[in-house]
Amino acid sequence: MGASLKVISPGILASIQDEGRRGYAGFGVPRSGAADPIALQIGNALVGNDPFVAAIEFRFLGPKVVVNKGRMRLGLAANATAELILAENGEKLSVSAWQTVVLNEGDVLAITSLSEGATGYLTIEGGLDLTPVLESCSTYARAKLGGVTGLPLQAGDVVDAIFDVPRDGMEKIVNSPPVLDSKIVRVMLGPQEDYFSEDEIKKFSCEAYKVSGDVDRMGIRMEGAELVPLPDKGSDLISDGLVPGSIQIPGSGQPIILFVDCQTIGGYPKIATVITADLPLLGQLLPGDSIRFEPVTLAQAQTALREQSSAIQCCVDSIADYFGEGVMDLKALYKTNLIGGVVDANYSGHFPGHLEGMSNETD
Numbered sequence: 001m002g003a004s005l006k007v008i009s010p011g012i013l014a015s016i017q018d019e020g021r022r023g024y025a026g027f028g029v030p031r032s033g034a035a036d037p038i039a040l041q042i043g044n045a046l047v048g049n050d051p052f053v054a055a056i057e058f059r060f061l062g063p064k065v066v067v068n069k070g071r072m073r074l075g076l077a078a079n080a081t082a083e084l085i086l087a088e089n090g091e092k093l094s095v096s097a098w099q100t101v102v103l104n105e106g107d108v109l110a111i112t113s114l115s116e117g118a119t120g121y122l123t124i125e126g127g128l129d130l131t132p133v134l135e136s137c138s139t140y141a142r143a144k145l146g147g148v149t150g151l152p153l154q155a156g157d158v159v160d161a162i163f164d165v166p167r168d169g170m171e172k173i174v175n176s177p178p179v180l181d182s183k184i185v186r187v188m189l190g191p192q193e194d195y196f197s198e199d200e201i202k203k204f205s206c207e208a209y210k211v212s213g214d215v216d217r218m219g220i221r222m223e224g225a226e227l228v229p230l231p232d233k234g235s236d237l238i239s240d241g242l243v244p245g246s247i248q249i250p251g252s253g254q255p256i257i258l259f260v261d262c263q264t265i266g267g268y269p270k271i272a273t274v275i276t277a278d279l280p281l282l283g284q285l286l287p288g289d290s291i292r293f294e295p296v297t298l299a300q301a302q303t304a305l306r307e308q309s310s311a312i313q314c315c316v317d318s319i320a321d322y323f324g325e326g327v328m329d330l331k332a333l334y335k336t337n338l339i340g341g342v343v344d345a346n347y348s349g350h351f352p353g354h355l356e357g358m359s360n361e362t363d
Contacts, residue, residue, distance in 0.1 A: 002129060002161040003070025007153050013059040015139040016147040019052035024134055025264045031244060032138040032261055035217060035283030036119045038178050038312055043077025045316040046100055046172050047125040054130060054137040056122040062111020067103045068158055073166035075100045078120020082111040098174035099322050102166050117180045117284035126163035140261060173322035176315055182281040182289065186296045186304065187272035195233040195269040203227065204271055204293060209255060211289045217261040220285060226253030229269060239267040245274030257282060277304035
């Protein structure tokens with residue numbers, strides 16, 4: 001068993017998440033997993049892990065943790081800063097967004113509220129020492145699956161790491177972190193768009209909707225133009241399959257975007273489904289945010305997914321050594337030509353670039 005973290009304060013909705021449980025919806029088990037898989041992948045790259053190694057996900061406000069045993073390197077994958085309190089002397093240091101930091105036993109890391117977006121990750125070099133449940137360590141609290149106790153992290157929980165000590169090497173920082181732009185969410189219409197008239201579908205795709213205060217990992221309720229189904233169809237149907245990104249229209253006419261912990265079947269018509277490439281945007285939506293739904297074709301959705309993969313790689317490629325403010329970049333220094341010439345103090349008229357003249361005088 002490696003080093004370990006103890007949770008002093010979990011912040012808001014902190015939990016262990018990875019890629020989620022794929023392939024179990026037929027048994028009624030939700031997918032769960034990262035609310036923003038892009039941030040998770042980049043955060044893991046920051047500490048040298050595989051893309052979907054389990055990490056601590058937090059929403060809106062980060063946790064406060066202390067190294068309970070050993071030493072470990074953490075990566076802060078969020079638009080937030082953190083305060084590191086050293087056990088040795090109580091000194092307080094600032095930790096930037098999208099960087100790594102090594103903590104010794106007794107060091108405390110307190111993450112602030114996010115300055116942008118709703119979801120962040122604390123990745124651990126080497127990963128966490130957890131037992132997968134149905135091939136995933138993701139926490140699904142409603143069934144007490146995964147994580148440390150099957151529930152969101154609580155004060156006093158201890159999270160064990162695989163590594164005893166961090167690998168040698170410089171700290172890292174993401175120089176080009178992902179850009180949050182969630183004003184437009186692309187969707188594919190269906191599978192029950194035939195429950196709505198062309199005018200209602202046009203309303204759905206043209207009107208702006210606001211994220212309500214009722215937001216969690218199960219679903220995101222929207223507020224805006226009421227969508228009314230055709231009279232002969234109504235707002236109910238025989239329950240059928242649901243996936244994260246399904247947009248249900250209940251009797252109120254206000255869309256509900258189902259999210260990563262959503263149920264696997266439901267009885268409201270689904271006017272559209274968020275494309276895979278835009279699912280991470282849902283994890284960064286805040287109450288009060290305004291979005292518009294944009295219908296796209298299957299070919300456009302596939303292109304968007306390829307473009308997203310390239311964008312993630314660009315972020316990963318931007319990871320570089322981080323020396324911190326006021327710290328000399330020795331690598332850059334060694335690559336620089338620091339000698340522009342030689343001056344001989346015995347010759348008052350000698351200056352760089354005129355070595356030839358000095359040579360003639362001394363011949």
